[in-house]
Amino acid sequence: MQVLVYGSGQLARMMYLAGAPLSIEVKAVDVSTKAVVHPISKAVLNNDLEQSIAAADVLTVEFEHVPEDLLAQASASGKLAPNMPAILIGADRVREKALLDKLEIANCTYEVITDVKQLEGITSRLGERIIFKASRDGYDGYGQWRAKSASDIPELVRQFVELDLQTVPIVAERMSDFSRELSLIGARNGSGEVVVYPLSENTHYEGQLHLSVAPAPDYTDELANQALTIFTKIANELDYIGVLAVELFQEGDTLLVNELAPRVHNSGHWSMHGAHTCQFENHLRAVCNLPLGSTHPRTVSAMVNIIGCDELGDAPLQMSDTHVHWYGKAVRAKRKMGHINVNADSYAELGQKLLGLNSQFPVEYFPELGPQAELLLSK
Amino acid sequence: MQVLVYGSGQLARMMYLAGAPLSIEVKAVDVSTKAVVHPISKAVLNNDLEQSIAAADVLTVEFEHVPEDLLAQASASGKLAPNMPAILIGADRVREKALLDKLEIANCTYEVITDVKQLEGITSRLGERIIFKASRDGYDGYGQWRAKSASDIPELVRQFVELDLQTVPIVAERMSDFSRELSLIGARNGSGEVVVYPLSENTHYEGQLHLSVAPAPDYTDELANQALTIFTKIANELDYIGVLAVELFQEGDTLLVNELAPRVHNSGHWSMHGAHTCQFENHLRAVCNLPLGSTHPRTVSAMVNIIGCDELGDAPLQMSDTHVHWYGKAVRAKRKMGHINVNADSYAELGQKLLGLNSQFPVEYFPELGPQAELLLSK
Numbered sequence: 001m002q003v004l005v006y007g008s009g010q011l012a013r014m015m016y017l018a019g020a021p022l023s024i025e026v027k028a029v030d031v032s033t034k035a036v037v038h039p040i041s042k043a044v045l046n047n048d049l050e051q052s053i054a055a056a057d058v059l060t061v062e063f064e065h066v067p068e069d070l071l072a073q074a075s076a077s078g079k080l081a082p083n084m085p086a087i088l089i090g091a092d093r094v095r096e097k098a099l100l101d102k103l104e105i106a107n108c109t110y111e112v113i114t115d116v117k118q119l120e121g122i123t124s125r126l127g128e129r130i131i132f133k134a135s136r137d138g139y140d141g142y143g144q145w146r147a148k149s150a151s152d153i154p155e156l157v158r159q160f161v162e163l164d165l166q167t168v169p170i171v172a173e174r175m176s177d178f179s180r181e182l183s184l185i186g187a188r189n190g191s192g193e194v195v196v197y198p199l200s201e202n203t204h205y206e207g208q209l210h211l212s213v214a215p216a217p218d219y220t221d222e223l224a225n226q227a228l229t230i231f232t233k234i235a236n237e238l239d240y241i242g243v244l245a246v247e248l249f250q251e252g253d254t255l256l257v258n259e260l261a262p263r264v265h266n267s268g269h270w271s272m273h274g275a276h277t278c279q280f281e282n283h284l285r286a287v288c289n290l291p292l293g294s295t296h297p298r299t300v301s302a303m304v305n306i307i308g309c310d311e312l313g314d315a316p317l318q319m320s321d322t323h324v325h326w327y328g329k330a331v332r333a334k335r336k337m338g339h340i341n342v343n344a345d346s347y348a349e350l351g352q353k354l355l356g357l358n359s360q361f362p363v364e365y366f367p368e369l370g371p372q373a374e375l376l377l378s379k
Numbered sequence: 380m381q382v383l384v385y386g387s388g389q390l391a392r393m394m395y396l397a398g399a400p401l402s403i404e405v406k407a408v409d410v411s412t413k414a415v416v417h418p419i420s421k422a423v424l425n426n427d428l429e430q431s432i433a434a435a436d437v438l439t440v441e442f443e444h445v446p447e448d449l450l451a452q453a454s455a456s457g458k459l460a461p462n463m464p465a466i467l468i469g470a471d472r473v474r475e476k477a478l479l480d481k482l483e484i485a486n487c488t489y490e491v492i493t494d495v496k497q498l499e500g501i502t503s504r505l506g507e508r509i510i511f512k513a514s515r516d517g518y519d520g521y522g523q524w525r526a527k528s529a530s531d532i533p534e535l536v537r538q539f540v541e542l543d544l545q546t547v548p549i550v551a552e553r554m555s556d557f558s559r560e561l562s563l564i565g566a567r568n569g570s571g572e573v574v575v576y577p578l579s580e581n582t583h584y585e586g587q588l589h590l591s592v593a594p595a596p597d598y599t600d601e602l603a604n605q606a607l608t609i610f611t612k613i614a615n616e617l618d619y620i621g622v623l624a625v626e627l628f629q630e631g632d633t634l635l636v637n638e639l640a641p642r643v644h645n646s647g648h649w650s651m652h653g654a655h656t657c658q659f660e661n662h663l664r665a666v667c668n669l670p671l672g673s674t675h676p677r678t679v680s681a682m683v684n685i686i687g688c689d690e691l692g693d694a695p696l697q698m699s700d701t702h703v704h705w706y707g708k709a710v711r712a713k714r715k716m717g718h719i720n721v722n723a724d725s726y727a728e729l730g731q732k733l734l735g736l737n738s739q740f741p742v743e744y745f746p747e748l749g750p751q752a753e754l755l756l757s758k
Contacts, residue, residue: 017396020419021704040399276700285696294699298677317664320673321655325400 001288004052005039006031006070007062010327010336011264011280012039014272015062018280024288027052031066040328053077058287060242064091064262065137081190081241081287082262089238090262093135093171100257103233107257108249113170116160122172123150129175132156136168144207146175176256178249182216184227185268187243187282188235190289195282196231197275197295199224200303202247202267203368208334210368212267212303214274217347217379226255234260243268243283266305266336273323273341274301299343300350302376304357306338308365315360316340319353351376380667383431384418385410385449386441389706389715390643390659391418393651394441397659403667406431410445419707432456437666439621443470443641444516460569460620460666461641468617469641472514472550479636482612486636487628492549495539501551502529508554511535515547523586525554555635557628561595563606564647566622566661567614569668574661575610576654576674578603579646579682581626582747587713589747591646591682593653596726596758605634613639622647622662645684645715652702652720653680678722679729681755683736685717687744694739695719698732730755 001024005012008028016026016039028039029049036046046052053059053073059080061071064087075084089095100107109126111118112135122130128150134143145156160170181204186196198215227248235244245265247258268279277285277293285292299321306312310331316324319342326338340357344350354373358366380403384391387407395405395418407418408428415425425431432438432452438459440450443466454463468474479486488505490497491514501509507529513522524535539549560583565575577594606627614623624644626637647658656664656672664671678700685691689710695703698721705717719736723729733752737745 013399017399020392020396020707021702023705023707025420041404291693291696293696296699314670317670317672320675323400326402328399328402 001025001058002027002056003058003060003284003287004029004036004056005060005062006066006074008037008039008042009062010329010338011062013327014269014280014325015264015284016040018278019284022281022284022290024284026284027056028062029070031070034070049073053079060283060287061087062263064088082244083239083241086238086240086244087262090260091136093133093259094169096260097171099234099237099260103237105230105233105257106254108173108176110171110173113160113172114165116157116165119153119157119160119172123147123153126172126174130172131175132160132170132172134168135171142207176249176251176258178251178256180216180250181258182227182248182250182255183212183265183267184231184246184248185243185265185271185279186228186231186235186246186295187279187286187292188240189286189292190241192236193292194232194235195292195295196228197268197271197279198297199227199248200267200270203372205368206334208305208307208336209266210305210307210366211372212270213347213350213372213376214270214301214303215297217376220253222253223250223255230255230257241289242286243279266339267303269325269339270301270303270341271295272325273321274298274343299345300347301344302342302350302354304340304342304354304366304369305336306340306365307336308333309362310337312340313360315357319356322353322357347376347379351379380404380437381406381435382437382439382663382666383408383415383435384439384441385445385453387416387418387421388441389708389717390441392706393648393659393704394643394663395419397657398663401660401663401669403663405663406435407441408449410449413449428452432458439662439666440466441642443467461623462618462620465617465619465623466641469639470515472512472638473548475639476550478613478616478639482616484609484612484636485633487552487555489550489552492539492551493544495536495544498532498536498539498551502526502532505551505553509551510554511539511549511551513547514550521586555628555630555637557630557635559595559629560637561606561627561629561634562591562644562646563610563625563627564622564644564650564658565607565610565614565625565674566658566665566671567619568665568671569620571615572671573611573614574671574674575607576647576650576658577676578606578627579649581646582751584747585713587684587686587715588645589684589686589745590751591649592726592729592751592755593649593680593682594676596755599632601632602629602634609634609636620668621665622658645718646682648704648718649680649682649720650674651704652700653677653722678724679726680723681721681729681733683719683721683733683745683748684715685719685744686715687712688741689716691719692739694736698735701732701736726755726758730758 012028019026036052130147132145200212200214201216203211245261272278321343323341358370391407398405415431509526511524579591579593580595582590624640651657700722702720737749
């Protein structure tokens with residue numbers, strides 16, 4: 001089986017590693033050069049994309065911001081999974097919001113801003129605290145603006161006047177008073193089979209995911225059922241094939257959908273060592289229409305992102321059931337360089353292990369590690 | 380870190396997969412062509428072996444039968460681990476026996492046959508049941524002969540007369556009345572740190588390993604200590620760096636060493652999903668002088684070899700915590716094509732899962748699966 005992945009970053013890399021044992025050969029498309037590259041070495045394997053498309057059994061994506069002409073070419077082959085409309089929904093908050101409304105899935109109240117005039121009186125409609133998100137091409141906190149009170153609006157008007165809101169509208173959302181951020185990763189294959197992983201609890205810092213804990217602590221069946229219902233509604237509606245990530249806010253006992261990602265997701269990396277089948281393998285199984293693998297958690301797990309830092313010393317190698325994964329990238333500020341998966345038999349033990357790492361790690365790169373570890377001690 | 384592995388089979392392949400997350404790039408030497416190849420795709424990366432030796436940080440082996448001129452060249456670089464004498468001991472039963480005797484490690488009584496005349500009266504010295512093993516280049520039952528009684532000896536004399544016993548002596552061993560075959564996989568790094576995995580119990584069929592169960596059932600501390608002592612004596616004596624496999628016979632409460640393999644070993648593949656750190660990662664950690672990883676078993680595990688068969692259907696994909704690994708080889712009779720790791724919470728559950736696979740698999744390729752599964756049910 002040959003799978004061609006659009007995008008040649010760490011997600012394609014981890015698909016390659018998960019595919020090899022299953023005799024699934026994964027190659028990656030560098031979408032800037034259109035060259036087909038080896039997902040690990042990045043060596044160019046073929047400069048003729050059409051030829052590689054013809055040779056592949058399945059085409060898929062590692063990110064939703066693939067240029068639309070490339071997506072259209074991929075889709076025309078009849079081999080693209082998930083399908084192009086599903087990918088575009090993940091790439092466009094306006095389409096995403098329309099889907100959620102159509103399916104009557106709870107999400108934060110919003111307005112689509114195509115003209116700065118719409119900012120007039122917006123706080124009376126959405127509340128004082130509003131988050132503005134570019135509808136396309138935003139990620140990791142880029143393309144986002146916040147209003148903490150009505151007095152912030154005039155400055156935003158000045159900024160938005162410079163933007164082409166007709167081409168890239170902004171979605172203005174009531175800022176959620178969530179108690180925590182969760183995500184649900186699941187997969188659906190061509191036979192309509194659906195599996196979901198346990199919810200993970202995610203900690204962000206300056207717009208980037210820093211830590212995921214799975215299964216999320218204090219995780220009721222009721223919460224799990226809500227999440228499963230949301231996932232199944234969306235995946236069935238889109239005739240979705242592959243892994244789909246649903247980012248959620250928990251407000252009281254209710255889950256609101258924040259964002260969809262039509263792909264494997266950073267908050268699912270814990271599954272590489274913490275679940276019976278990892279998200280990368282399940283994505284490949286889904287797009288190759290193989291039976292989906294068990295998503296059962298082995299233990300409790302934390303995934304710690306390594307961001308902007310390329311040297312951690314031996315601490316994670318010396319800790320039991322702790323797995324470092326470097327992505328082989330040159331270091332840059334705010335760049336995701338790798339992650340560490342830590343498994344433990346209880347949340348308290350997990351907290352202890354994270355505290356152990358925290359005591360060895362440079363705090364500037366891991367500002368949330370200590371505080372989150374402390375919280376786990378009492379779970 | 381760059382590691383060059385002599386040998387380009389499945390063991391180098393699995394080292395590559397284990398190395399990538401640690402930023403250890405593994406390349407393989409096809410010892411027949413001397414080309415450096417990608418361990419997964421087998422694409423030639425470099426035809427200049429000397430250049431690749433110079434570029435590598437560490438050289439290692441995936442099998443002990445590397446041509447001696449290549450080993451000498453590798454050793455001369457000062458980067459080879461394990462060291463050449465240790466590799467040669469694994470490749471030569473005469474040296475291996477001498478080492479065991481020197482270290483006073485129990486093994487089967489033997490004689491080194493360099494002249495057929497030595498077969499005269501041999502059954503009066505070693506007993507009626509004798510196994511004769513070529514001292515070099517034998518594997519998977521090749522280069523072995525058995526005598527079940529003194530009356531078999533004349534036929535063996537006729538066969539051995541044709542061989543150059545001066546160049547490749549035969550080791551004649553009393554055939555052990557072992558209750559079972561076990562193996563101990565462990566690692567030692569350059570700092571002298573030693574870790575060992577739990578003993579695995581191995582089932583062979585026609586000279587090939589078919590099944591390993593780890594930890595071995597009915598596994599006493601006393602047995603574990605014996606095994607650890609044996610491992611540590613050998614590894615320290617050889618100043619061994621890397622993973623070393625010790626094949627053992629259990630006779631009553633005593634362990635006898637059958638063979639040494641100076642490398643990762645088929646009976647350790649269960650560790651890929653059944654232990655905190657797999658043998659391939661620990662081999663790389665050892666040769667790169669990193670701290671060794673925890674060898675703690677997650678659950679109980681079985682490794683089922685896929686031999687001579689390239690199609691198994693969906694059964695292993697549909698079973699929880701069951702992992703298929705294909706080696707990407709063209710099918711041939713008796714060829715190891717891949718393996719399946721099965722994890723379970725108890726031996727009885729493991730037996731049930733293996734019975735489940737057995738009911739779906741072609742019995743001609745898995746003759747030991749059903750009987751061994753039945754035995755596990757009562758453990």
